[in-house]
Amino acid sequence: MPPRVPTPIRPLQKRRSVGADIAEQLQQLINDGTFKPGDRLPGQRELAQQFGTSLAGVREAISVLTAAGLVDSTPGRGTIVRSVGGASPTFDGWLGAVGDEREFEELMQARRMLEAFTIAQATAQATPAQVGELRGAVEAMRDGMGDPDAYAEADMQFHLLLSEVAGNRVVTRLMRAIQRPMMEQLRRSIAHLKASGQLEENLATHGRIVDGIERRDLEAAQRGFDDMLAISLAFGARGQG
Known part of the structure; x- marks a missing residue:
């Protein structure tokens, strides 16, 4: 059997969702104090416009941040940054999307x-x-x-x-x-x-x-x-x- 010839093909890197990218940026802004505990984030439609993305991506990001305990999101009040007691909680989208x-x-x-x-x-x-x-x-x-x-x-x-x-x-x-x-x-x-x-x-x-x-x-x-x-x-x- 002839030796296997290597190919230049490389495995694709796993890409995160747009929502995860938005959530990461917002988390950085929270951690560096741009958005402080008690601050209200811009509305979801405004965020979608600022990020140049769909409203669905912003909704996913807010859900990620809420699950991580960084914000509270309630109808009528908007999305409020929580006090994190000096810690820097992180998220990694650990639950992911439903695969099948x-x-x-x-x-x-x-x-x-x-x-x-x-x-x-x-x-x-x-x-x-x-x-x-x-x-x-x-x-x-x-x-x-x-x-x-x-x-x-x-x-x-x-x-x-x-x-x-x-x-x-x-x-x-x-x-x-x-x-x-x-x-x-x-x-x-x-x-x-x-x-x-x-x-x-x-x-x-x-x-x-x-x-x-x-x-x-x-x-x-x-x-x-x-x-x-x-x-x-x-x-x-x-x-x-």
Whole structure:
């Protein structure tokens, strides 16, 4: 057998997403004090214009920074830089993007485990004011029914708020980390549900979760979540609830 002739081909370097690049720049600006604790970052549309990128890339970056604990992002308040106590937390996009249908299913399993905890905790301890906030999040979803992107953002905020009501900051960060790689699947799923006339059913399951929490009925709240997940899993790796 003749000797193998080497070729000039070199393996391609793995490229990060635009969102990761934006997040790295923003982190540097936070770490060097350009943006200080308590400062509000420019709005997402303004950031997209300044970076010369899509709004989706900025949203991914904000999700990365939020998962890393560098900022808090809430509807109506914008994105606020957190106090990091002198430390310099870093992120590396450790969760990454969903690679295939099997990984998507595993991500959904992890999400269900986390949300079983958040729903149980919220059912046990949610105050009337927190129940009102959850209902407000459902109404924000209703307001976004005409726009799949807006509905998807409101949907994500509902589940992040649910984790905050549970009162465990580590679980909240894990939820944020899981939501980021699922966001694109979520948008596609919402668009499909809207096109197939099932978006109202999806919205109703979120309302049932809140109803169960308000009544301290864990079984009902969890059943609402399971029904929501069942609708999502019908579309496989294309989306989530």
